[in-house]
Amino acid sequence: MIVFQTFLVLVMIVAALAAARFGDLLDAVIACALVSLMASIIFYFLQAPDVAMAEASIGAGLTTAIFIFAINRSIRYEENEKTD
Amino acid sequence: MRRLISLLLLLIVALGIFLCFSGASFGAEGASRAGKLTEDKVNFGRRYASRGLEENKAGNIVASVVVNYRGFDTLGEVTVLFIAAVGLAAILHARREEATPSKAEPASLIVFTGCRFLFPLILLLGAYIFIHGHLTPGGGFQGGAVVASGFLLIYLGCRGRGLRSAGVAVAESLSGLAFLAVALVGLAVGGSFLLNFLPKGSAFALFSGGVIPLIYVAIGFKVGSELGGIIDNLSGEAR
Numbered sequence: 001m002i003v004f005q006t007f008l009v010l011v012m013i014v015a016a017l018a019a020a021r022f023g024d025l026l027d028a029v030i031a032c033a034l035v036s037l038m039a040s041i042i043f044y045f046l047q048a049p050d051v052a053m054a055e056a057s058i059g060a061g062l063t064t065a066i067f068i069f070a071i072n073r074s075i076r077y078e079e080n081e082k083t084d
Numbered sequence: 085m086r087r088l089i090s091l092l093l094l095l096i097v098a099l100g101i102f103l104c105f106s107g108a109s110f111g112a113e114g115a116s117r118a119g120k121l122t123e124d125k126v127n128f129g130r131r132y133a134s135r136g137l138e139e140n141k142a143g144n145i146v147a148s149v150v151v152n153y154r155g156f157d158t159l160g161e162v163t164v165l166f167i168a169a170v171g172l173a174a175i176l177h178a179r180r181e182e183a184t185p186s187k188a189e190p191a192s193l194i195v196f197t198g199c200r201f202l203f204p205l206i207l208l209l210g211a212y213i214f215i216h217g218h219l220t221p222g223g224g225f226q227g228g229a230v231v232a233s234g235f236l237l238i239y240l241g242c243r244g245r246g247l248r249s250a251g252v253a254v255a256e257s258l259s260g261l262a263f264l265a266v267a268l269v270g271l272a273v274g275g276s277f278l279l280n281f282l283p284k285g286s287a288f289a290l291f292s293g294g295v296i297p298l299i300y301v302a303i304g305f306k307v308g309s310e311l312g313g314i315i316d317n318l319s320g321e322a323r
Contacts, residue, residue: 049221050146053213057229062311065236069318 005045012038023078029067036060141284142218142293150223151296151303155278158299159263161225162306166260169310176317191241199241206234214304218293224303231304232311239319252313259305266295266302 012035019031036059043052132149142148150158190196213220214227270279278295285292 050144050223050226053222053226054229057226057233061233062229062236062315065233066314066318069315073318 001045005042008038008042012042025071025076025078026068029064029071032067033060033064036063137287140280140293140296141287142296143288144218144220144223146221147218147223147293147296147300151218151299152278152280155267155299158303159267162260162263162303165307165310166256169314172314173317190243195241199237203234203238206237207231210234210304210308214300215297216290217300217304218296219288219290224300225307227300227304228307228309229311231308232315235312236315239315249313249316252309252316255305256309256313259302259309262302263299263306266298270295 015031015034015038019028019035022028022031036055040052040056040060043049043055132153133145136142136145136148136153140148140152142152191199210227210230212227213222213230214224217223217227267278270281271277273279273281280294280296282294282298284294287293291297
């Protein structure tokens with residue numbers, strides 16, 4: 001179990017770093033959703049199912065959708081990045 | 085002159101806050117300074133865990149804390165969400181007036197039918213989560229978010245259909261008022277805001293926990309309509 005949780009935390013850290021590095025904001029939003037999803041699973045294992053449900057539905061679900069709507073209304077790529 | 089008045093008002097507020105908090109003792113230092121009595125007041129988490137079930141008869145102790153013991157905080161959270169939704173609607177409203185009808189191509193028949201099939205099931209799941217909030221994990225916020233994700237699915241699958249803004253506003257206002265009304269009835273009946281004044285029944289039954297299920301249903305409607313309204317506002321045609 002400890003191995004599995006360590007794996008989840010590692011995925012979370014990698015996804016968080018990736019979200020900060022990505023120039024394509026859509027990729028960054030999906031990495032953010034991955035952070036929330038991993039956090040939700042970890043909350044479940046820490047015996048906090050209430051928080052896990054909130055994190056999964058709001059953090060991984062609705063926030064991602066709202067960010068994508070916002071990207072749709074603004075720009076998709078960070079400046080100083082090459083666009084295709 | 086205005087500066088002087090604002091300074092004076094600020095001083096009055098600061099004095100009020102100081103008077104409120106000067107009597108309170110914080111943390112471990114305060115507990116050791118004032119002895120056992122204060123320790124009971126500071127270290128209340130253990131008290132909720134050990135006596136919450138018999139006091140509120142709510143099977144899910146988290147619901148008991150969120151809605152009853154810390155109900156005032158929950159009212160504040162709902163208010164913060166409301167302010168965020170109002171701000172977003174105010175910003176997007178100006179642009180919406182010149183919005184053209186949707187140019188996006190409609191979803192395929194399979195997606196459309198799937199959305200129509202899944203939408204009531206998602207609403208049912210959300211309602212289950214907040215109606216059973218006092219028995220099982222979850223509650224008003226989680227259930228409301230699930231309901232809002234159902235509306236998100238409708239936006240993605242059935243273009244051109246969405247929430248009717250008037251209905252959303254009515255549901256939002258009524259549920260907020262219901263929360264406040266239940267809290268104020270507690271104040272009128274027993275002298276404290278959010279008092280659990282209804283008969284509590286036996287623990288782990290559907291009708292138990294006094295006002296906790298009522299408040300959770302109100303929060304579920306409020307969060308669902310607010311998040312659904314945010315999605316509805318944002319999903320208008322961009323650019």
